[in-house]
Amino acid sequence: MAEMWINMGPQHPMTHGLWNLRIKVDGETITDAEPVIGYLHRGWEKMVEDRRYPQIIPMADRLCYGSSFTWSHVYCMAAEDLMGVEVPERAKWIRAMSDELQRIGNHLMWLAAIGPDLGNLTIFLYAIREREAFLDLFQSLCGARMTYNYCRIGGVRNAAPPNWERDVLRTLDYFEKRLDEYEDLVDRNKVFRMRMEDLAPLPAKEAINLGFTGPTLRASGVKYDIRHNDPYEIYDQVDWHMCTADEGDTYARYRVRMDEMRMSVQIVRDILKKMPKDGPIRVKPPRTAPAGTGFARMEDPRGESLIYIASDGTDKPFRVKVRSPLFVILSGAKVLLKGYKVADVPSIMGMVDVCMGETDR
């Protein structure tokens, strides 16, 4: 068969969103790949230039449907940096706890998505079922299930409802049992292992050079996690450790994410133990920001997310720049895919947890 270009996307079952992966195949073997991003471009960075600072929070939620809290969180941190607002202690703990619950929910979404990618629908429905429990937690926390609009510049919107701690602990106990079940279904399944092991291994040096962050980088054996290397909020007071793997292949990426879910469970339990039970949760931010720049970065479920705000002294930002972890990772598609089969495309690209909302912005 002669070589040909195949457009996988913009509307294709592999893509988890709207983007176009062009691959050049020789028979079944991929010889070249080119990600084409821009189909879902909404002009997010331009849109927010016409909104006042608090109005951008729900916009930041919509950067990614899977991990909307972390995006509004990183935006609020950048705005606080710009305005010089000091967040109350209790709000920091609540934010970190919501971050970790969001991380579990997002990783469950990822676990659900790789099931159909590999050709098994069972794991999809199992993971979605457990994600529901975490969506219910968020619903009782802030009333919304997907886009929370919960973080505020200078704190969070409201304190946790009564019985929150009991509900969270129950959910985590239930979830840990289910996590064992998933590992029975996937890790002890020879065919899953065959599809994932030795697939697209990436040495640490190359992963760093490509600018990868997050679980994809840690799977290559690089010990880099913003929560550890540049602790924000209260992560330096929590008992946790970084999850890494050495192999750098698809299975290692899978393992790191599964371990991170367990680690998030541990972090949430620790936070509930150490969290101050009363105190202010919010301070009032100024309406206009001083001229200057604000900057914040944090560990998104997908990698390092970063927001940079430039202000000209009005109540609207002059320019907002979003650094999406996935935009960088997708640019490595050619390196990841070259030499593998067409059947490996969904498993390799699905394993980095594609979310186009934050990538295209």
Next chain:
Amino acid sequence: MYLDIWQFLGGLVHWLLVDIIGAFVGWLGFHGLEGWLGSPGVLNFVTILLVALIVFVVGMLISITLIWQERKTLGRLMDRRGTQVGPIGLFQNFADGLKVLVKEHIVPEAADSLVYNAAPVIIIGTSLAMFVTLPYSPGFYVSNSELGVLLTLALFGIVPFAVLLGGWASNNKYTLIGGMRAAAQIIAYEVPLLLSVVGVIILTGSLNFFEIVQWQQENIWLIAPMIIGAIVFTISMVAELERAPFDLPEAEAELVEGWGTEYGGMRFGLIMMSEYARGFVGSSIITLLFLGGWDMPDFLNFIPVGLWFLLKMFMVFGIIIWIRGALPRFRTDQLLHLGWRRLLPLAAINIAIAIVFKTMGWF
């Protein structure tokens, strides 16, 4: 013993054509027509038509039930309910059939319309033709051929060829890759599939389904001595049916809908239907060759033999559904690896075991 379907329908047709219509025509005075209606050729032809019609309808109904069984079982495995239309979801398939029936019939402009239209005909035709060789019970069958096993397996081999043709003719890159995968896949599983049957043939000394079942009734269900062969045959049969985890030609994750991407409307519906018809035939072959067909323990004699056979067949298909619920899809090279380096040696070992049993005269 139940009445043979051929004897029953033959008697019915004779009564209808000779005693009712023939007598009436004779009373009118058309003695030539009466003689023609009563001639053996006409009686035989009408009987064949009736038997074929009944077996076709029964086979299609069982195939629809298999779709329902799959949707329900898979739903339960995935912690959901499955189909909901009608009592215990039984009418969902008819609703789906009605839906695809009213869809527009589109042929892609750049497709080779002759081959594009011919491929589903070949697939559906050969799938339904396999009902012919299948005995449900000693009295319910269409043909009692000496080479029934061989004929059924040969008919199975035609479908991947038609898949390749259809995928190629659709003039779409996904369908082309899907069709090529079907061609690559047939190399992987066809040889172990046939070799694992050889053990059965050696022990029973026959290629006739009735004689194989009779041998098992007299001796032992073949799954006991031929356990390796049964496993190899089941795995190869799942690949032959192109069901998960071997549904490479229609890998929906990377190839949209695989070779069938460009087939819509009732063509899609009938192709799906014929997949389950083949699923029915495949499970039936496993039942007949390894699980004793309609053979049952004596204390269960009150169950009709045909129903007992179908119960076993549903059980075998249930296992195939379970495999689908538990495993992800193989890759083409992994399937070739599995076929040639795992299943083929096992099939050879199975033949050796069969030869040992035969020469020692244990069975």
